[in-house]
Amino acid sequence: MPAPLYLSLSAVLFALGTVGVLVRRSALIVFMSVELMLNAVNLTFVTFARLRGGVDGQVLVFFVLVVAAAEVVIGLAIIVNIFRARETVDVDDVDLLRG
Amino acid sequence: MEAVLFAITAVLGVAGGVGVIAARQPVHSALGLLLALLSLAVDYLLLDAQFVAVLQVIIYAGAIVVLFVFIIMLLRATGDAPRARTAVPPRAAAALGAVLAAALLAAALTVRTEPGGVGADYGTVEQVGRALFGPYALPFEAASIVLVVGMIGAVALGKRAQAIAVAPARAAPGVRAQDAPASRLAAGGAGEPEG
Numbered sequence: 001m002p003a004p005l006y007l008s009l010s011a012v013l014f015a016l017g018t019v020g021v022l023v024r025r026s027a028l029i030v031f032m033s034v035e036l037m038l039n040a041v042n043l044t045f046v047t048f049a050r051l052r053g054g055v056d057g058q059v060l061v062f063f064v065l066v067v068a069a070a071e072v073v074i075g076l077a078i079i080v081n082i083f084r085a086r087e088t089v090d091v092d093d094v095d096l097l098r099g
Numbered sequence: 100m101e102a103v104l105f106a107i108t109a110v111l112g113v114a115g116g117v118g119v120i121a122a123r124q125p126v127h128s129a130l131g132l133l134l135a136l137l138s139l140a141v142d143y144l145l146l147d148a149q150f151v152a153v154l155q156v157i158i159y160a161g162a163i164v165v166l167f168v169f170i171i172m173l174l175r176a177t178g179d180a181p182r183a184r185t186a187v188p189p190r191a192a193a194a195l196g197a198v199l200a201a202a203l204l205a206a207a208l209t210v211r212t213e214p215g216g217v218g219a220d221y222g223t224v225e226q227v228g229r230a231l232f233g234p235y236a237l238p239f240e241a242a243s244i245v246l247v248v249g250m251i252g253a254v255a256l257g258k259r260a261q262a263i264a265v266a267p268a269r270a271a272p273g274v275r276a277q278d279a280p281a282s283r284l285a286a287g288g289a290g291e292p293e294g
Contacts, residue, residue: 004208006142009109011203013116013135019196020120022187028171032119032132035163039139042151050146051214055230058222061151062231065158066242070249072163076170077256083174 006047014040027079027089031072038068101145108138108145125171129164136160148222 013036020033042061049057083089111134118131136159143152220226231239 003210003212003214005105005109006146007207007210008204009112009142011207012113012200014203015196015200016113016116016120018199019192022192022195023189024120026125028125028167028174029119029128032128032167035132035159036116036119036135039136039159042155043139043142046143046146046148046151049148050217051210051212053215053217053221055222055227058148058151058227059230059235061148062154062227063238063242065154066245069158069163070245072166073249073253074256076166077253080170080173081256089174 003047003051006043010040010043010047013037013043025090025092027082027091027094030091031075031079035068035072038064104141105145108141111135112138112142126168129167129171132167133160133164136164146222147217150222150224150227153224 017033017035017037017040020036021030024030024033042064045057045061045064047057049055079089082094086093088094113135115131115133115135115138118134119128122128122131136155140152140155140160143149143155
């Protein structure tokens with residue numbers, strides 16, 4: 001089990017998520033890209049947990065899962081509210097705070 | 100065997116990731132996310148993390164992706180509208196992503212530690228559960244509070260959707276949600292100080 005392979009997969013997925021956040025304008029897809037980045041980090045946690053032979057990394061993955069679940073629930077509720085108010089989920093159209 | 104499985108999951112995972120960011124229809128993005136999440140679950144199994152693999156399938160693939168699909172259905176969301184200018188040019192974003200991937204890969208390839216053997220009970224529900232309820236008992240309780248607050252927040256946001264989100268548009272009576280630019284102007288004008 002070569003650890004660098006798993007870490008490389010994690011790196012590629014994280015970079016893909018970053019590109020998704022930057023190029024997509026639909027708030028839903030930006031959100032999915034963030035989930036992809038969270039999962040890439042989870043893979044890193046599990047890989048290092050296996051390297052060290054302890055389960056602390058897996059416990060951290062559990063907490064990341066909990067926070068991701070709460071984040072998705074709140075985030076999607078906010079997206080639905082934005083859609084109700086503006087009929088769009090395009091992040092470039094929601095710029096009330098722009099100076 | 101393990102190398103073959105890893106190669107398959109790596110290809111599927113990267114394909115799913117590309118699908119998330121490249122698909123035109125949000126539903127296809129959600130399916131790409133599902134593909135990436137499931138192949139990551141197989142990777143967790145390869146890393147002897149059974150409990151995390153099961154959590155991944157139940158919570159991520161089961162709950163979170165279904166939630167995304169529900170919202171896509173609810174909003175009847177379509178892809179990005181075509182637009183002349185985007186905030187970040189796709190080429191620049193792709194270059195940035197390539198640089199980030201190269202940096203992370205370079206860091207990943209410096210890891211020289213070889214994994215040692217682990218006992219048969221490594222990564223089982225029992226072992227992770229003992230860690231969760233032993234040294235991590237306090238963070239575990241905090242996690243339950245996070246979940247409860249998330250639930251209450253979602254209910255509150257869902258109930259008071261009109262009151263919260265439409266506040267600027269409602270400031271000017273008669274302004275419909277469809278006239279977003281007009282309502283934005285009205286809200287901006289009302290918000291500015293007089294002097």
